[in-house]
Amino acid sequence: MAKTLAERLAAHFAGFTYDKLTDDNRKAVKRLLLDYLGVAVAGSQTGSGKVARQYAASMGGHAQATLIGDGARVPAMQAAFANAISSHSVELDDIDVLALFHFSPPVYSAALATAEQVSAGGRELLAALAAGCEMMERLSKAANNSLRNRGYHTTPTCGVFGAAIAASQLLRLSEEQIVSALGLTGAQAGGLMEMYGPSMQKRFNPGPASRSGITAAAMAQLGFTGAATIFDGERGFLAAFTDANQPGQLVAGLDQPYQLDIEFKPYSCARPIHNAIDCALEIRRKHAPDLERVKRIQMARHPDWALYHQNAHPSTYHEAQVSLPYSVAVALTDGQALFAQYNNARLKEPMLVRLSEMVEISVDDSLPRGVSCRMTMEMDDGARHVSQVDYPKGSIQNPMSDAELRAKFDSLAVPVLGKGRAAEAAAMVENIEECRDIGELMRLLAPSEK
Structure with missing residues (x-):
């Protein structure tokens, strides 16, 4: 019997390691890590970021991962939820080349929280980040523009799958478990474009996606099984969320290096x-x-x-x-x-x-x-x-330099963390491959007076 799309993706990601990353993708996910942290630190101090942190801390539970901009430690799922909202709260998070979604709020928030939970190192984190971003973009390519035009917000709707794959990498799920994680992720996929207006609604969307991705991976690790037909089934993701789709985009070139094109925002708006x-x-x-x-x-x-x-x-x-x-x-x-x-x-x-x-x-x-x-x-x-x-500042064709990204990070992080901690965090990101425990990085992301 032919393998389903989820089974083919699971086989691909089960064998995903740091050593398989291209130099370009290593650089791309590292640049985005610095950008994400600066944006999330600044966003954590906004009204939406503060409420998200307050909510996460109020839930109690095991101290597994850090709330960015705060320092409190909460369950990984709650940290991912709050950090995803913080990182989407100043409209400076990254973007894909078609301006349909943001990679980092769902994927990076889930990956960092899970990495901290399991004491993963920098190389494991980079592999998980690249895998999660690839999964998210593959699904967006398969589903858009129909997904967006039907009123679904791509960042959470596809990002939840990227979050699940990132968490699955760090939890070291087997191929069979990844299939289940993808199925369980589909059961939680969603997010509406009815978010523009005076409220905080838009900030919320990546929070549940990041949390749900970790949930799916953790449940699959414990033995909860999910549908292998989640993408291509009669009532699967593509049938439910789109009127027109390209399922082949989910598995195109699985035997070739995947090119991650991540763009950055110099302006604080959509x-x-x-x-x-x-x-x-x-x-x-x-x-x-x-x-x-x-x-x-x-x-x-x-x-x-x-x-x-x-x-x-x-x-x-x-x-x-x-x-x-x-x-x-x-x-x-x-x-x-x-x-x-x-x-x-x-x-x-x-x-x-x-x-x-x-x-x-x-x-x-x-x-x-x-x-x-x-x-x-x-x-x-x-x-x-x-x-x-045609190509805005920060795009692949009109990129922000490393110096410009560092200046952006400093402008966002220094007012919250202070110069010393911000510089230390940036230096750690620059040499993240040598980091043995991501918790060391996350503990720098709180105001210095705490």
Whole structure:
């Protein structure tokens, strides 16, 4: 009998080790580890991060893993839950090349919590991170764009499988156990795109995914069996979550090295908005327009994302971070779009309101990429300034350097951890292969006064 997709994936990941990682993938997951930690440390201090930490600590249980930005130790599942929410709370987490999902909140949170629980070392962690990211992206390729267009949020819906594979690696599950873990993961998959608005809803989504991935792996380790047909069955994941899919993407090239393309965020907002920000920054840099004399701002977007992020009147910073008009306005006024720009106190500033209301979004299917944007600014004297951005800053084609990523980490981590601890954590990530116990790294991620 032919093997199911889950069985083929299990055979692949059961033999997954650090030595099988390509140099590019080792570098990619290490760069993302530094980025994740900085983002999670900063996010842990936001309203959503604080509630998540408080909830995790209130549940009690064995002290297995560390709450980032806190230092309290809680069960691994609870640490993964809270840390995933923290890492998604400032809109600076990584992104895939199609801007459909974030690798690190579900996968890295689950992997770090499990690694700490079992006292795994750096090499084991890197292998688990790479495996989890690969699993997540394979499933996204198989399910999207239909998954997203039906209203499911890819980060938790596919990320739960990445979290399960990462945990399975660290728990050293057998091939048969990984099949069960994947089946049990499917029983918990979910996450809706009904998350944009003034609430913290969007921050929550990766939390259950990270926790559920660990649950699935732990239950499979104890002998609880799951459906081998979870992906390709009549009522399996692809049938339930998509109208159109490409199941072959789940197992394409299993005998070849998998290329992980991980992109990074320089701006504190939803990734499909970054192209628009880069357009605004380019016009600002090249033309220094007098913003009082702007008459019209047109933003052409690819059909993939044109109907998203249109709210020109955000009422909270959560809404502002998914508002293209506000993001363009603040980029034009401030020359940047960091977390400080997404501040409730700024949302009613007259110039920001005026520029936000001026942004007209249109659909242009001639644009080459799903995230492409073309901005045309018209001035009151008839002058026109045009910028088109297909590859935003932080993309594979327009990358952030190691120095830029370190500066981003420092800007996020130092205010919470202090210079000493932040530098020590960064140095440990740089040499993570030599780390014998990931707990040593995690214990650095609390404010120095604790």
